[in-house]
Amino acid sequence: AQKVTQAQTEISVVEKEDVTLDCVYETRDTTYYLFWYKQPPSGELVFLIRRNSFDEQNEISGRYSWNFQKSTSSFNFTITASQVVDSAVYFCALIGSGTYKYIFGTGTRLKVLA
């Protein structure tokens, strides 16, 4: 069975703090894809990153960085120097090989306080 766990339901930080959102996944597939999406209050899902199972390189994009570790089945997301505009719900998702269906985590609500 495939599963995505986001154990942090809600996180509150003060602006300029760094914050890490955890994502742990389960799959028996050797080929799979992991995603992070941001859902601001407007509701639209905003794509942040896609990572395939063969690419364990960490990635940095501005204030965002991602740490993919197959050994621990984790794909964690860090926001550096958080801003109020980062306040949103963040979803981690998995697609296994041979399927089109996303397996979404339950989401982590991030509140960045001014």
Next chain:
Amino acid sequence: GAVVSQHPSRVICKSGTSVKIECRSLDFQATTMFWYRQFPKQSLMLMATSNEGSKATYEQGVEKDKFLINHASLTLSTLTVTSAHPEDSSFYICSARDQGRGGPSYNEQFFGPGTRLTVL
């Protein structure tokens, strides 16, 4: 590229009426589209997979006669909530696969902005 639109963005209707939501892939063809439902403070729940030219595949527990899906063209899928009731109030999101893509993007879904349905 890979833009998906939904219409309307918000709809309020009376109990017992039917509501149609459109999902369009604007710059690509999509043989497969997906419909999700999201309750407040919850994750997305896949309702059905919409296949162009054939019947939709519904997830377990989703009423086919309640949520009618039509995927008549490669760029349009519609979800009709029939005889809507207050418990159908929710945020509905569609997504689409770009069949023209290969490589790592092959299975990726592109999401529409969502439709907020309120049934009074």
